[in-house]
Amino acid sequence: MIKAVQKVILLVAFSFSAVSVAQVDDEALAQGADWYDRMNQALRELNFDAALVHVRGQRVEPYRWLHGLSDSGQEIEVLSGLNGPEYKVLRLDDHVSYYHSMGSPYSLRAEVLDGPFPSGFFYPFAEISEAYNAIAVGGGRVIDRPAQHIRVLARDRQRYGYSIWLDKDTGLILRAATLSVDGDVLEQVQLTSLQISDHFPDNLRELKEVTRPPMVEDDSNRREVQGDWDLSWLPAGFKLLRSNHHQMAVTGQQTDYFLYSDGLAKFSVYIGLRGQGTGPVQVEGADSLYAKELGNYMVTVVGRLPFETVKRIADGVQVAR
Incomplete structure (x- = not known):
């Protein structure tokens, strides 16, 4: 099973070590930044229900991921692990609650939950532009949806880069690979199903009134x-x-x-x-x-x-x- 999932995900992986920002025109850089901003806007505003897998070496972790924006402007997000001990994260705006069957639940103040995608994906490109370039490099297809491919490349060799595929219709992230300084794929996250709705989901509406664990004061x-x-x-x-x-x-x-x-x-x-x-x-x-x-x-x-x-x-x- 693990090898089969990895094979599917790695079919579209290739080397990025030859990429040079000096070879990229200003239009590709501007488009890359625009697509990056579309991504974080979609992550904040869309109502969606997705399944995804997080692949790290021989380890494959499946999740269900729901997000909604209520009529009043409140964000509600749920991430649930589907293998092993029960694990769930619930975020209502900046109130994030963690539930794990192996420990006591707790809550923290944070605008982004701790999940498979880097927290920086949820913020505008301007907040990372000092250290990274975003480049639009063409199209593709992910989970049978037309996708825009962008590369987020570090301006030096002191940090990793990312290769990201976004839904062309909505800008929502469909797949992301973390890349070493030499272009090797270190880990990947891939959506395996996606449903997008124009309406705030009823199953998230119910969570607005759920009793949450106590806030951890640091x-x-x-x-x-x-x-x-x-x-x-x-x-x-x-x-x-x-x-x-x-x-x-x-x-x-x-x-x-x-x-x-x-x-x-x-x-x-x-x-x-x-x-x-x-x-x-x-x-x-x-x-x-x-x-x-x-x-x-x-x-x-x-x-x-x-x-x-x-x-x-x-x-x-x-x-x-």
Whole structure:
């Protein structure tokens, strides 16, 4: 089953390593940005019911995805995992609730739920244009619908790119592939069915009054970073979203924490005292991790970035002088 799904999805995959923005005319760049904005507008405004698969290596995760915009302008969105333990996410505007059969439900303040597509896809292209170009590169067909193909290419080799297929009629995303700096496909998300309605769905209307789990208040954000650190190198376009000092949920270790984003990619930096048995760690893949010693501290950087970028960020962390 896994091989069959991967074969279908990979039939239209090909190498992107030869793409150069210098070879692209201004019209293709303008059209790419316009299509990107059509995509995030569709994700915010359309009423749809979709099935999709998220493919990461040998792992295939199926989901059902519903979204609606009510007459009053309220967004309601539901993402449900269809394999394994029961998993569901419900978003009403900026109130996102997570339900998992293996843990207690909770709610967070966020304008986008944590799902298979990058959160940056839900915002205008202007918010990522410092670090990426969007290029319209032709048409195609996905789930028997005419599609527009755009490539979102990083302006440097410090982050991944994306290849995206959008429904030509509505601009809704149909398929997306995450690409390495050399153009290799790291993971893919593909819709397998789609129904679009002119009317707000009744099954979403019922969710407007559902009792939701308590909001998680992030008190740790009110505690200032304890150390005096200098992150001497960051890829261009990354900005600090938050920083704090908190206790790690799993290990109980106290750590200084920094979260950065360029609008599409994110990475986190953790700096805490070295524990017994701790040492350098590295993980390479679509999500990369690198941990190194810095005197009596461990510096860990993790994010959806090439391993070389994550390592360079970690190696640049110093005690401020």
